[in-house]
Amino acid sequence: QVQLVESGGGLAQAGGSLRVSCAVSGGTFSSYGMGWFRQAPGKEREFVAGIRKSGSSTYYADSVKGRFTISRDNAKNTVSLQMNTLKPEDTATYYCAASRSLSVDYSRAYSAERLYDYWGQGTQVTVSS
Numbered sequence: 001q002v003q004l005v006e007s008g009g010g011l012a013q014a015g016g017s018l019r020v021s022c023a024v025s026g027g028t029f030s031s032y033g034m035g036w037f038r039q040a041p042g043k044e045r046e047f048v049a050g051i052r053k054s055g056s057s058t059y060y061a062d063s064v065k066g067r068f069t070i071s072r073d074n075a076k077n078t079v080s081l082q083m084n085t086l087k088p089e090d091t092a093t094y095y096c097a098a099s100r101s102l103s104v105d106y107s108r109a110y111s112a113e114r115l116y117d118y119w120g121q122g123t124q125v126t127v128s129s
Helices: 107-111
Strands: 003-007 010-013 018-025 033-039 046-051 058-060 068-073 078-083 092-099 123-128
Touching (some): 018 033, 018 092, 018 123, 033 068, 033 078, 033 107, 046 068, 046 078, 046 107, 058 068, 058 107
Antiparallel strands (some): 003 018, 018 078, 033 046, 033 092, 068 078
16 A cells, blocks of 8 residues: 655745655655645646656646755655745645656656556645735
8 A cells, every 4th residue: 555645734924935745655666756736725736846756857837947846865755845935826735646657758747647646635835925
């Protein structure tokens, strides 16, 4: 049973920073492409960032590019999302996800929810204006 557990969510002011992390257990973390998604109330879940299984390539939604950084530590089975210069529109539940099939260096593939096999329960990020 593969489990993903997010942590680090909370409250921040616009312009501030938060770091959310995801711990993966029950599988071979280094074999998974990883992604972060988010969902605000009443809106569809959207892609935020992705990272190749080796960490050699990263991918970002245009809305967060230059502000957010995804990273992974394969020795600790964790993936993190550093969120800087936060905006109120970043308010959402943030989910991490793992894909067994993502192995290609193709940015659009990482935004496809259908390619992810395992999902965490999410952590809430709230940004005040």
